[in-house]
Amino acid sequence: MDQEVLTTLKLLMIGETNVGKSSILLRFTEDEFNENMQSTVGMDYKTKQITIDGNTVKLAIWDTAGQERFRTLTPSYYRDGQGAILMFDVTDRHTFTKLETWLNELNTYCNKIDIVKMVVGNKNDLPNREVSMEEGLEFARRHQTLYIESSAKTADGVRCCFEELVEKIIQTPGLWEANSTRMYGGDSLGGTRHRLGKRGVQLTDDYEPQNPYSNCYCSLV
Numbered sequence: 001m002d003q004e005v006l007t008t009l010k011l012l013m014i015g016e017t018n019v020g021k022s023s024i025l026l027r028f029t030e031d032e033f034n035e036n037m038q039s040t041v042g043m044d045y046k047t048k049q050i051t052i053d054g055n056t057v058k059l060a061i062w063d064t065a066g067q068e069r070f071r072t073l074t075p076s077y078y079r080d081g082q083g084a085i086l087m088f089d090v091t092d093r094h095t096f097t098k099l100e101t102w103l104n105e106l107n108t109y110c111n112k113i114d115i116v117k118m119v120v121g122n123k124n125d126l127p128n129r130e131v132s133m134e135e136g137l138e139f140a141r142r143h144q145t146l147y148i149e150s151s152a153k154t155a156d157g158v159r160c161c162f163e164e165l166v167e168k169i170i171q172t173p174g175l176w177e178a179n180s181t182r183m184y185g186g187d188s189l190g191g192t193r194h195r196l197g198k199r200g201v202q203l204t205d206d207y208e209p210q211n212p213y214s215n216c217y218c219s220l221v
Contacts, residue, residue: 005049007176008058009169010080011162012110014102015087016095020122023152024087025063028162033153052167059166078109082175083116083165090121090149093130096139103143114175116168118146120161125151 013021022044026032029046044063049056064077086102088095099119106117121136123129133149140147146164150157169175 004056005058006055006170008060009082009166009176011059011061011165012078012081012084012106013061013063013087014084014106016089016092016098016102019087019089019092019095020152021063021085021087024085024120024122024150024158024161025061027152027155027158029061031155033155050163050166052163052170055170057166057170059162075109078106079111081110081115082112083118083169084110085118085120085161085165086145087120087122088131088136089123090129090131090136091123091126096121096131096135099139112175114172116146116165116172116175117143118148118161118165119143120157121147121149123151123153124149124156125154 013025015021023033025044025046026034029048046061046063047059048061049058051057062077062081084106086099086106088099090096103117106115119136119140121131121133136149137147146168148157148161148164150161152158
């Protein structure tokens with residue numbers, strides 16, 4: 001028998017084009033990697049169920065194009081998002097610099113003030129990086145977001161990225177409980193209350209990686 005679904009969460013993936021949003025999503029949902037992944041045109045949408053601390057959660061993950069010509073999609077895309085992944089390419093400083101713009105857009109259009117945000121430095125398997133981990137952590141610290149580095153090619157940090165984001169959302173009951181019986185095809189809880197145990201995703205100054213993921217710096221300032 002299928003396990004009861006605690007809730008359905010809407011997650012947003014935002015950032016410049018070609019930073020690897022679609023590749024990360026494909027790796028997470030299908031455990032596949034495509035060297036010749038085409039840029040997203042308009043919007044992509046995938047779902048996946050994960051179980052954290054014995055609780056099953058359905059994810060509705062929205063991936064949008066980073067090109068300016070698709071910005072008319074913005075208001076409806078951000079509405080009711082409970083978690084957001086702001087992604088940049090560690091080998092392209094421009095994509096890191098543009099995070100400020102993306103963060104401002106998220107804050108402007110998202111109607112949930114307590115949405116959980118995670119900055120993801122992708123393509124950390126490549127040698128020619130232009131943005132250091134320290135810079136990424138400082139940006140996350142300054143904007144009070146989670147932070148992690150990942151690689152769609154090697155799968156490093158990918159599951160950790162989504163699992164830690166979801167766990168932090170679940171630890172913020174007011175962010176998701178009202179949606180658990182009505183939004184995005186969520187299943188009814190029948191009034192049953194659920195709690196997720198905490199695994200220590202709060203920010204610490206030393207940023208020790210959490211096993212078994214070598215680059216899981218999921219911390220909140």
